[in-house]
Amino acid sequence: MGKVIAVANTKGGVGKSTTAVHLADWLSREREVVFVNASFQEGVNPWLKELSIPSCQETDPDNLLDLLEDLSSEYIIVDVxxxxxxxxxxxxxxxxxxxxxxxxxxxxxDCVKMLRIINRKQKSRKELHAAIFLSMVDKRSNALQDAQAYFKKHRIRLLDTYVRQLQVIADAPLQYQTVFQMGSNAKQASKDYQSLFEELLAMFTTKGVE
Ligand SMILES: Nc1ncnc2c1ncn2[C@@H]1O[C@H](COP(=O)(O)OP(=O)(O)OP(=O)(O)O)[C@@H](O)[C@H]1O
Ligand SMILES: [Mg+2]
Structure with a gap:
């Protein structure tokens, strides 16, 4: 089994699928990647096909572990x-x-529920890395600062990178592209995602990360 990176939150509509497809596309430029759609929603399937990212869908939790163990790609991205x-x-x-x-x-x-599930799991799986980031950030409001203060107060480590709320990101699936292919209009979005993914991968090489 390759490195399995899950994109997950018990909260819906937070950008899981959009992030997972962008991560798979970004990684696939240099690495062998397979995308596992573990949700009942099928919206990402044609998008992945157009991007030529190998993918499969498994919605039964009893079968999912077996499937993941059978996959041999270098990176396995799971949209949970x-x-x-x-x-x-x-x-x-x-x-x-x-x-x-x-x-x-x-x-x-609501994300406290998700973080509690992760914390509990990390007690038995010390090697499990958790990377929490702010998604769909509207820079015209104080939401970013307020959220960062919230995480600091609760002593929860956030990634430095946040991803802005940008129309070009919402448009990407309609065009069956990722922001990495969408030219100068998508410069900021590409920068956000690239920085996010570099910070994520650095976790695998940095010692002492929770
Ligand atoms: N950074 C962003 N900027 C603007 N729109 C975004 C961004 N990220 C995601 N979206 C849009 O927000 C909506 C929800 O995103 P997405 O489907 O990726 O979330 P999800 O967490 O996978 O949802 P679900 O829980 O239903 O699976 C989509 O319409 C998507 O295009
Ligand atoms: Mg989704």
């Missing part, structure tokens, strides 16, 4: 639905979990 049981199954075998969190009051308080 916001179902607690599915999240727990994936956390049993993944190397890292990337958690997008929207900087709104409701999302912040």
């Amino acid at each position: 639905p916001g179902v607690s049981e599915m999240v727990r199954v994936v956390l049993d075998c993944c190397d890292a979990v990337l958690v997008p969190v929207k900087p709104t009051a409701l999302d912040l308080s």
